[in-house]
Amino acid sequence: xxxxxxxxxxxxxxxxxxxxxxxxxxxxxxxxxxxxxxxxxxxxxxxxxxxxxxxxxxxxxxxxxxxxxxxxxxxxxxxxxxxxxxxxxxxxxxxxxxxxxxxxxxxxxxxxxxxxxxxxxxxxxxxxxxxxxxxxxxxxxxxxxxxxxxxxxxxxxxxxxxxxxxxxxxxxxxxxxxxxxxxxxxxxx
Amino acid sequence: xxxxxxxxxxxxxxxxxxxxxxxxxxxxxxxxxxxxxxxxxxxxxxxxxxxxxxxxxxxxxxxxxxxxx
Numbered sequence: 001x002x003x004x005x006x007x008x009x010x011x012x013x014x015x016x017x018x019x020x021x022x023x024x025x026x027x028x029x030x031x032x033x034x035x036x037x038x039x040x041x042x043x044x045x046x047x048x049x050x051x052x053x054x055x056x057x058x059x060x061x062x063x064x065x066x067x068x069x070x071x072x073x074x075x076x077x078x079x080x081x082x083x084x085x086x087x088x089x090x091x092x093x094x095x096x097x098x099x100x101x102x103x104x105x106x107x108x109x110x111x112x113x114x115x116x117x118x119x120x121x122x123x124x125x126x127x128x129x130x131x132x133x134x135x136x137x138x139x140x141x142x143x144x145x146x147x148x149x150x151x152x153x154x155x156x157x158x159x160x161x162x163x164x165x166x167x168x169x170x171x172x173x174x175x176x177x178x179x180x181x182x183x184x185x186x187x188x189x
Numbered sequence: 190x191x192x193x194x195x196x197x198x199x200x201x202x203x204x205x206x207x208x209x210x211x212x213x214x215x216x217x218x219x220x221x222x223x224x225x226x227x228x229x230x231x232x233x234x235x236x237x238x239x240x241x242x243x244x245x246x247x248x249x250x251x252x253x254x255x256x257x258x
Contacts, residue, residue, distance in 0.1 A: 038218055040203075041205065041208075042207075058208075060228045072229065074228045092205050092207040092208065093212065094203065094205070144247075145247040147236055148222070148236055148238050150220065150238060152218075171247075175246075
């Protein structure tokens with residue numbers, strides 16, 4: 001038995017993300033934990049003329065149990081939506097969002113995308129992280145465990161803070177039962 | 190809910206309106222989430238994220254009601 005899971009941005013979403021290049025990243029809005037290092041579920045990138053809401057939204061995926069039978073499970077994946085600046089931001093968690101002011105021009109937008117093949121038959125396409133590079137910094141928005149909607153945020157001179165391949169393997173090897181191959185790509189939008 | 194109550198002890202809690210759940214967050218960014226409704230009907234879940242795992246891995250635990258005939 002085999003299953004295929006597509007937990008990646010759609011083509012339309014990639015166009016929205018790509019359109020951010022050359023725009024000024026005015027602010028990042030969300031309900032953050034530990035400063036600007038972690039957010040649960042969603043956040044907003046405020047640009048000059050519009051905003052882009054980024055979300056780690058659950059869909060129902062088919063996985064394989066230890067007997068090789070298919071079962072369904074909630075599987076959060078990155079999504080994004082272009083928003084008018086007048087649209088209210090609705091955070092996942094019931095708390096007041098705050099804005100981190102940035103005011104830097106976006107020079108590059110890229111994704112860290114994994115193709116995971118486990119020997120039990122699970123084949124997963126997964127966007128692990130979204131990176132927004134500006135004239136000053138690299139903002140890395142990274143998935144954590146596949147079943148969590150948390151997004152870790154790293155702000156640095158270089159791209160960092162995303163899940164290493166070794167940890168991705170650990171999450172898909174069925175506690176050592178399966179071999180796992182991971183093909184990691186950096187996709188420049 | 191009992192498991193969540195035990196595991197969330199010492200964490201700060203917030204409600205997730207979108208997921209109708211409760212999240213307890215700890216100082217090292219580990220967290221525990223209770224979701225009363227999931228895609229598996231009648232099966233609430235507790236999701237555990239551990240940032241410095243050591244001997245313990247992150248887990249997703251579903252609870253299924255068993256009936257005695």
